Amino acid sequence: MSSKRNLNLIFLGPPGAGKGTQAKMIVDKYNIPQISTGDLMRAAVSSGSSIGDKVKSFMASGALVPDDLVIEILLDRLSSDDCRDGFILDGFPRTVGQAEALDQQLNKKQMPLSGVVAMMVPDGVLTDRLTARRICRQCSASYHLEYLKPKIEGVCDRCQGELYQRKDDSEEVILNRLKVYHDQTSPLIDFYQKRKKLYTVDGNKKIEMIFSEICDIIDKLNSP
């Protein structure tokens, strides 16, 4: 790939829209890191750090972690060397406050946002995807018990890690996560549309078709 420009991308969409799955495929093709605030915070919880203790109960109920905490975690990660040529934010921002904090930081670092890819999927499909979702403990690749089975049951195709069901992928918590998305995160669609940064894709299609649409968007953003 001839990557003259930085690719500073946001993947926006409800839980289960396929942000993580698509981001991992983009990482392999464009060689920029995926930054998932959910993964960063799950790692903090598993490590038993003080930040982990603070975010645990919010995550368990499907509520958003307070902006100040998640912004601190994200900005710290963004300052790593591997983000110099670009990044994909997966699951951040989730509130207008987070989007504004990100804007400020990117302006300060002269790292303009390339674009925001919003994946649209109806709620009923999301609930089905999330209840049957299994995740790799090691690389956080995502599978579905029916539509995207691993070659060996319970084992990740990519890294042979163990697959597990996230606690917040239970039906009750999913309903709350979807409500939180509609109330607090979906206003970002308008936010980025007004800034002419928004690219919408239908996330209710085959993974390869969505990937191809996203690659077309990225290639246009990336062309001189």
Ligand code: AMP
């Ligand atoms: P995810 O892995 O993106 O589905 O995130 C799992 C959980 O982590 C969410 O339900 C929230 O509790 C928390 N979380 C992840 N990203 C954010 C964010 N940007 N702002 C607030 N909470 C977040």
